[in-house]
Amino acid sequence: MTDDELIWRIAGGSGDGIASTSQNFAKALMRSGLHVFTHRHYPSRIRGGHTYTEIRASADPVESRGDGYNFLLTLGDSFARNPSEGAYYGDEEQKPLYENLDELREGGVIVVDEGLVDTSVVEDFDERVEENNWHVYEFDLRSLAREYGREVMRNTAGVGVTCALAGIDREWIVELMTDAMPEKILEPNLEILDEAYEMAMDVEHTHDVSVPEGEHDEEQVLLSGSDAIAYGALDEGCRFIAGYPMTPWTEVFTIMSQNLPEVGGISEQVEDEIAAAALALGASHAGVKAMSGSSGGGFALMSEPLGLAEMTETPVVLVEAMRAGPSTGLPTKPEQGDLEHVLYTSQGDSNRVVFAPSTVSEAYTQTRTAFSLAYEYQIPAIVIYDQKLGGELVNVPASHFDEEPNPDLGSVLTEAELAEAPHDASGKYNRFQHNVEKGISPRSIPGQKDGHFLATGNEHMPAGHISEDPENRVFQMDRRMSRVENIRADLDAAEGSNQTPHGPEEAEYGILTWGSNQGTVFEAIDRLNDDGYSVKALSVSDMMPYPVDEVEAFIESVDEVLVVEMNASAQFRGLTQKELGRYGEQLSSLLKYNGNPFEPAEIVDGFVTTIVENDTLPGTETKFVPAAGD
Amino acid sequence: MSAFSAIGEETEHDQNEFTPGLEPQPTWCPGCGDFGVLKALKGAAAELGLSPDEMLLCTGIGCSGKLNSYFESYGFHTIHGRSLPIARAAKLANPGLTVVAAGGDGDGYGIGGNHFMHSARENHDMTYIVFNNEIFGLTKGQTSPTSPMGHKSKTQPHGSAKQPIRPLSLSLTSGASYIARTAAVNPNQAKEIIVEAIEHDGFSHVDFLTQCPTWNKDARQYVPYIDIQDSDDYDFDTNDRREAADMMAETEDALHEGTVLTGRYYVDGDRPSYGQEKRAIGEMPEEPLAERYFDDDYEWERSYDLFLEKHR
Ligand SMILES: Cc1ncc(C[n+]2csc(CCOP(=O)(O)OP(=O)(O)O)c2C)c(N)n1
Ligand code: SF4
Numbered sequence: 022m023t024d025d026e027l028i029w030r031i032a033g034g035s036g037d038g039i040a041s042t043s044q045n046f047a048k049a050l051m052r053s054g055l056h057v058f059t060h061r062h063y064p065s066r067i068r069g070g071h072t073y074t075e076i077r078a079s080a081d082p083v084e085s086r087g088d089g090y091n092f093l094l095t096l097g098d099s100f101a102r103n104p105s106e107g108a109y110y111g112d113e114e115q116k117p118l119y120e121n122l123d124e125l126r127e128g129g130v131i132v133v134d135e136g137l138v139d140t141s142v143v144e145d146f147d148e149r150v151e152e153n154n155w156h157v158y159e160f161d162l163r164s165l166a167r168e169y170g171r172e173v174m175r176n177t178a179g180v181g182v183t184c185a186l187a188g189i190d191r192e193w194i195v196e197l198m199t200d201a202m203p204e205k206i207l208e209p210n211l212e213i214l215d216e217a218y219e220m221a222m223d224v225e226h227t228h229d230v231s232v233p234e235g236e237h238d239e240e241q242v243l244l245s246g247s248d249a250i251a252y253g254a255l256d257e258g259c260r261f262i263a264g265y266p267m268t269p270w271t272e273v274f275t276i277m278s279q280n281l282p283e284v285g286g287i288s289e290q291v292e293d294e295i296a297a298a299a300l301a302l303g304a305s306h307a308g309v310k311a312m313s314g315s316s317g318g319g320f321a322l323m324s325e326p327l328g329l330a331e332m333t334e335t336p337v338v339l340v341e342a343m344r345a346g347p348s349t350g351l352p353t354k355p356e357q358g359d360l361e362h363v364l365y366t367s368q369g370d371s372n373r374v375v376f377a378p379s380t381v382s383e384a385y386t387q388t389r390t391a392f393s394l395a396y397e398y399q400i401p402a403i404v405i406y407d408q409k410l411g412g413e414l415v416n417v418p419a420s421h422f423d424e425e426p427n428p429d430l431g432s433v434l435t436e437a438e439l440a441e442a443p444h445d446a447s448g449k450y451n452r453f454q455h456n457v458e459k460g461i462s463p464r465s466i467p468g469q470k471d472g473h474f475l476a477t478g479n480e481h482m483p484a485g486h487i488s489e490d491p492e493n494r495v496f497q498m499d500r501r502m503s504r505v506e507n508i509r510a511d512l513d514a515a516e517g518s519n520q521t522p523h524g525p526e527e528a529e530y531g532i533l534t535w536g537s538n539q540g541t542v543f544e545a546i547d548r549l550n551d552d553g554y555s556v557k558a559l560s561v562s563d564m565m566p567y568p569v570d571e572v573e574a575f576i577e578s579v580d581e582v583l584v585v586e587m588n589a590s591a592q593f594r595g596l597t598q599k600e601l602g603r604y605g606e607q608l609s610s611l612l613k614y615n616g617n618p619f620e621p622a623e624i625v626d627g628f629v630t631t632i633v634e635n636d637t638l639p640g641t642e643t644k645f646v647p648a649a650g651d
Numbered sequence: 652m653s654a655f656s657a658i659g660e661e662t663e664h665d666q667n668e669f670t671p672g673l674e675p676q677p678t679w680c681p682g683c684g685d686f687g688v689l690k691a692l693k694g695a696a697a698e699l700g701l702s703p704d705e706m707l708l709c710t711g712i713g714c715s716g717k718l719n720s721y722f723e724s725y726g727f728h729t730i731h732g733r734s735l736p737i738a739r740a741a742k743l744a745n746p747g748l749t750v751v752a753a754g755g756d757g758d759g760y761g762i763g764g765n766h767f768m769h770s771a772r773e774n775h776d777m778t779y780i781v782f783n784n785e786i787f788g789l790t791k792g793q794t795s796p797t798s799p800m801g802h803k804s805k806t807q808p809h810g811s812a813k814q815p816i817r818p819l820s821l822s823l824t825s826g827a828s829y830i831a832r833t834a835a836v837n838p839n840q841a842k843e844i845i846v847e848a849i850e851h852d853g854f855s856h857v858d859f860l861t862q863c864p865t866w867n868k869d870a871r872q873y874v875p876y877i878d879i880q881d882s883d884d885y886d887f888d889t890n891d892r893r894e895a896a897d898m899m900a901e902t903e904d905a906l907h908e909g910t911v912l913t914g915r916y917y918v919d920g921d922r923p924s925y926g927q928e929k930r931a932i933g934e935m936p937e938e939p940l941a942e943r944y945f946d947d948d949y950e951w952e953r954s955y956d957l958f959l960e961k962h963r
Contacts, residue, residue: 052963242962252954260940261744263736284952285936285943287743287929292769296736299729303740306727307707307748308941311740325730333727419959426951430944436656448668448703448723466941467707467725467741467748468655475719477728478712487720487728 024126025079027187027232028090031179032073032117034098035066042176043074044414045201046183048243049193050078051416054235057243058540059414060086060618065268065352069100071116080235084380084415084540088622089124091230092187094179096162097137099172112142119143128154130228132182134175136163156228158186158221165216170209177210181217188231191218240419246384246410246537247272249417250340251280253388254312258428259338260286261311263300265293267319268352269408270342274314294319298326301337306476308430308466310392314340314404317359318349321366327401328367333476334399334453334464334501336431338391343407345616354616355409357536358588360596363403364565370498372505374402375564379521379539381415385422387519387562394511396431398461398504405564407587409618410537432463439471449484450474455496460503509566520571524550524557530632531579532558533572533608535593538585538619545624552625554633561593567600576601581648582608583632585624589614591646605649612644619643654945657704658747668703669693669723677721684861684873685714687835688753688782689721691859694838695845696724701749709738711754711763713789715782715861718753732763735770735779742777745941746926749849753780757787760796760816771825771854776924778848778855781818784863792866799907815907818858819899819916823892828853828919830895832902834860834873837913844915853924860911879914889918 029046033039040061047057055078064070075090077083095118118131118138125131131150133140140146140157150157162178170177177198184191191214198210244252250273254262262281264274278288287304291297294315301313315323320341330337341363345356363375374394378384384406391402434442443451452474454462462483465472475485480497482488512519523543534542539560549556559575561568576582582604584594591610598605611627613619623643630636631645638645670693679685696706706724710716712731719726725748729737738752759767759781770779785802787793794804794811797818801810822830829851833841841859848855860873879885879898887894895917902912929935936943943949 240963242959244962248958248962252958255952255954255957258944258951260943261740263740280954280957282934283957285940287935287940289740289743291736292765295733296766296769299733299736300740303709303727303737304744306737307741307744308944309744310944311744326733329730329733419955419963422955422958424953424955426953428944428949428951435945436654466655466745468658468705468745468941470657470660470702470704472657473703473706473723473725475726475728477720477726478730479728485726487717 024091024230025233026077026087027092027230028075028077028087029092029094029183030073030075030090030121031094031096031176032071032121033096034100034117035063035070035072036100037096037098038173038176039072039074042180043076045194045197046180047076047414049197050076050232051241051243053190053193054237055079055233056082056235057414057416058083058086061412063353069098069113071098071113071120073117073121078232080233085544085621086618087544088620089126091126091129092183093121093125093129094132094183095121095138096134096175096179099137115139115142122149125153125155128229130186130230131155131157132179132186133157133159134162134179135159136161158182158224160217160220162217165220166213169212169216170206174210174213177213178217181214182221185218185221186226186228241416242419242422243414243416244381245272245412245414246378246381246406247412248276249381249384250388250404250406251276252422253385254338254392255280255284256424256426257310257389257392258426259310259312259392260284261301261304261309263289263291263297263313265291265297265315265319267316269344269411270314270316270319270340272411273340273342294322295326298323298339302326302330302335305335305337306467310396310428310430312338312340314342316342316344317346317362320359320362324366328369329478330401331367331372331501332478334462335476336395336399337401338395339401339403341403341405342411343405345614351616353408355407355537355618356587356614357407358592358614359405360564360592363405364596370502372400372501373565374400374508375405376402376519377405377536377562377564378410379536379560379562381410381413382417382421383562384410389427393427394508396429398508399432399464400504407537432461434463434465434472436470439465439469444471445484447484451483452485453481453483453497455483455500457500459507460500462500505566512563512566513570518568518571519562520568521560522557523560525555526557528557529555529580531575531582532556532585532624532628533561533575533582533597534558534585535561538587541619541621542585542624544621545628548621548625549628554629556628564596567596569600572597573601576604576607581632583628584608584610585619586610587613587618607648609648610646612646613642615642654942655745655747657702660702660705669696678717679714680865682862682864683714684784684835684863685718685782687838687841688780688859688861689718690838691841691845692722692751694842695849698842698846699849705747706749706751707738707741709734709741709750709752711758713755713758713787715753715755715788716758732758732761733766735763735766738777739770739775742775743926743935745939746776747939750777751780751849752777753782755788756781756783756785756797757795760818768821768825771822771827771856773925774826774828774854774922776852776926778845778857780845780857780859782861783818783858784861784867786863786867788863788866817903819903820896822856823896823899823917826854827856828922829855830917831915832858832860832913834876834911834913835862836872836874837876837878840878840913847915851918853919853922860913873911876911876913879912889915892917
């Protein structure tokens with residue numbers, strides 16, 4: 022069988038340079054004119070332990086990792102050789118080979134670094150090779166790397182071999198290595214690349230897998246969701262971040278910390294997440310666009326500062342990078358289990374904006390919208406995404422980011438305006454006025470003349486004085502709450518929607534999804550329609566305020582809806598039913614929460630089995646939860 | 652022209668300007684030591700010629716946290732224990748502001764203890780006043796981190812088995828560069844110390860002894876007090892870390908035994924503040940960051956220009 026795409030999986034041990042090699046390789050493929058999508062799989066361990074990165078390259082746009090793959094480069098886990106680890110990790114060294122075989126497509130290629138990996142350890146290896154018509158090439162990449170450089174350069178040797186076997190022009194790799202590597206290590210790497218290439222050209226090629234040819238009509242950049250969030254924040258004028266490391270949020274924090282000093286901004290790594298969120302509030306209060314963020318457990322600590330931001334109407338953007346929970350959960354694995362956590366955490370009635378971007382490009386635009394709404398409406402905004410979107414690298418047209426910055430602080434008065442503004446008898450500016458347009462009572466910034474007021478987490482009068490007056494309470498509460506409705510109206514009036522439809526307009530069935538599943542679901546929708554089913558999808562990004570009308574119209578337009586999400590309790594389906602107030606009998610769920618993201622085939626199979634055939638799902642990878650009336 | 656013209660304004664300010672014209676009048680109990688902090692802070696602000704518009708007072712939660720309801724300035728009444736991180740960031744965002752944080756001993760040494768340690772360590776240029784009444788006031792009289800051993804309360808009916816926190820020593824080890832203790836019963840010293848603390852360029856910690864007549868009837872009411880700088884019995888160099896440490900230890904022991912020592916303990920005028928350190932290594936702009944948002948001529952960098960080379 023010939024695939025019209027190359028899905029290259031490089032497998033080895035954590036710390037073996039799998040991530041950097043694959044990043045370069047993906048970029049080389051992108052530069053050659055292809056569309057790429059990468060998927061990372063890594064253990065919660067720094068050195069050693071099986072890890073892989075997959076790069077899907079195709080002439081057509083790719084938005085998901087696809088099903089399985091067709092080219093395996095297995096380097097072996099070089100760090101598993103510590104004998105004292107043997108007891109725990111057994112034959113970990115061989116894992117990058119045998120752990121990956123299940124998903125290798127028929128006719129696929131296996132390149133084995135025989136310097137580290139021993140195929141005879143794998144049970145029934147030869148039988149499986151024959152059965153699946155795999156093509157195995159064994160090279161001693163380790164010795165080659167040692168001969169011309171250092172052992173860690175095995176990955177370059179692997180790339181050289183891949184170029185030879187998959188028909189990739191080496192020049193793309195050479196160009197990238199030249200850009201990225203210092204002279205001293207560049208030389209041996211180039212030598213290794215060439216030697217490995219020649220070595221693989223010298224053997225007979227029996228396989229039928231090769232890289233497709235493609236061309237872009239405009240310049241592309243290779244970015245992850247984390248990159249896109251950070252760049253979106255920078256372009257909206259965010260110049261302050263405070264954080265505490267936690268996977269996978271650390272990526273955004275790191276990118277911001279590296280860029281902020283360059284643009285005169287401030288990054289603070291602080292003592293804990295409570296402090297981090299509090300610092301962001303302090304900076305914002307003092308007139309700087311600020312953000313913070315974390316992942317599950319760290320975000321839990323931010324619950325009280327988040328409520329303070331709501332009550333004091335201090336704008337702030339928080340990022341929540343989901344990983345599988347509860348508690349520390351699966352630290353490096355994706356899940357969408359924190360939706361309810363970000364929607365409802367903190368005491369009292371919650372007012373906030375929550376966006377869940379679905380793609381790398383949306384991660385950029387929706388982060389920008391989150392900032393502009395937060396500062397205009399003086400409300401906390403949360404960008405929630407998962408480890409999958411945060412870590413996946415995809416190509417996006419560069420022009421998507423060629424945007425003007427927006428450093429506008431939002432609803433802030435100037436000193437001249439403050440001089441005219443209402444003050445209370447104590448001399449304080451009435452910063453929390455009752456009857457104001459859209460519920461927004463403009464703020465003053467410390468240091469501005471005639472602007473001083475009190476921000477407090479207690480209920481307060483217009484100038485900020487603490488008060489339990491019932492009438493004032495209701496006024497303030499209604500005003501604060503009304504902002505969310507006004508934001509909904511603004512979003513509805515805006516050009517374009519954050520929700521993305523896919524598939525035929527008229528369809529019998531619908532799939533509703535959110536966040537990083539989008540690309541996978543869309544690919545599944547295409548296949549289902551090709552197979553003669555009539556299905557369309559809607560991928561929702563606005564979690565609060567919820568796009569009630571759009572989702573209702575979608576549900577109304579089909580007979581039955583399958584809600585696809587990565588958690589065990591169907592949180593997004595629950596949110597949808599809560600917001601729409603009905604449809605319990607029309608929504609069933611396809612769930613996955615084993616630490617791995619959906620593959621398109623799982624959605625295709627899940628849909629056909631449960632919705633069309635009313636049957637039960639075999640296996641435990643995914644789970645079906647029927648609609649309320651079923 | 653600066654967007655923050657209140658900062659550095661050369662005008663005379665009168666104590667009364669820091670007093671809200673109308674309500675609210677303080678709701679503290681009669682005889683509460685918190686009145687002393689309010690008075691000292693108003694006096695200090697007036698003496699320093701500050702305007703209410705150039706000061707940011709961040710408080711925690713507790714009777715003490717209500718301080719900024721009764722003080723005219725920009726205020727942020729935060730959450731329990733978190734006044735420091737909020738204050739710190741405001742100072743980084745706009746170094747021109749005079750930033751003061753305040754809260755109770757439960758707020759500052761208990762729930763916010765971690766922030767106290769780190770704010771002192773980083774030596775932010777700000778003043779931190781802790782209302783030390785050795786009790787939780789607002790929640791009605793529970794044992795606090797500074798309550799003496801054996802202190803009985805409704806939540807510790809057998810008497811506390813814990814050593815109290817030693818705030819001065821803790822502050823010194825953590826890295827504060829100005830450390831003093833004063834008392835509500837010593838109003839002149841209190842004002843002078845707050846003036847010095849605000850003027851000091853670095854993290855100034857003022858442990859402010861405030862009696863709580865309502866819940867801490869057993870507490871020594873901090874009288875008579877001894878001003879160590881005024882007394883011939885105590886002679887040490889406030890610039891010398893070791894001498895200061897010894898004097899702090901002596902003060903903390905003495906308080907447990909009923910002798911109230913107050914005054915300046917440690918002053919390090921040479922250590923650069925955190926903001927200066929950060930600017931020196933290029934992690935913070937020279938000009939106040941907050942000003943930039945009001946500067947129509949400032950050219951904001953686009954991320955596209957920053958990342959294009961890296962990602963193409
Ligand atoms: C997170 C949190 N925990 C507990 C409380 C309840 N609480 C309010 S004030 C306070 C203690 C106040 O004691 P202290 O800080 O010594 O201040 P004082 O009232 O004595 O001035 C507590 C426990 C709270 N508001 N928030
Ligand atoms: S309870 Fe104590 S601390 Fe609170 S106001 Fe009354 S006297 Fe002051």
